[in-house]
Amino acid sequence: MDWLDAVAWNADGLVPAVAQDAASGEVLMLAWMNRESLARTAETGEAVYWSRSRRSLWRKGETSGHLQRVVEIRLDCDADAIVLRVEQAGGIACHTGRRRCFFNLLEREGGVCRWVATDPVLADPGSFRGG
């Protein structure tokens, strides 16, 4: 069986892909892949996702320069989720100019919860375009 057929693509032909920094272990982002993006990621060694908003292949960093070199690709027990261990060019994965997309931390005080942005903006999003 083709290795791509082992993936349990969802009804839209997609699978969620988590990018994790290979050095720090930090979870950088979650994006989506279709069959072609996963094939290209494996072939090129650079992360290629599927942009659900633009409905097109999205080579991470193609406009921002923030490429992701892929060290490892893993599939889970149900074959419906992927983890990429990556080296993040520029140390910036998020289109907001932050290191990672998961910069909103849930804080709970006196039973009240709120999301608090914890990570500094390292580069002006105006200085690069998109992801």
Next chain:
Amino acid sequence: MDWLDAVAWNADGLVPAVAQDAASGEVLMLAWMNRESLARTAETGEAVYWSRSRRSLWRKGETSGHLQRVVEIRLDCDADAIVLRVEQAGGIACHTGRRRCFFNLLEREGGVCRWVATDPVLADPGSFRGG
């Protein structure tokens, strides 16, 4: 605005949630949450997911004993993905008895790709039930 309204729930009212080991940084699993499961996770400090197959709330470890104590809850820039940093009871997150669900590594040799299971089975899945 209620902190739960900040989440960009998908058409099914769900959001993907990545569980990461708080100590090692290893990505353990990806599951799904609905509004109630995220609320309960925040309230109880233990991971509660939504089982898409059973269509019910799923307190992780309720049958296996492999609970996840939640250290941190994070939301991404688009508010459509969550990361939990967790302490994994028993050191086993996967229903197959492995440490993590992402035990299939993509190996590439001579242009041919295949998935290879890399992680040992630490407990007989027959000795506990489900997740």
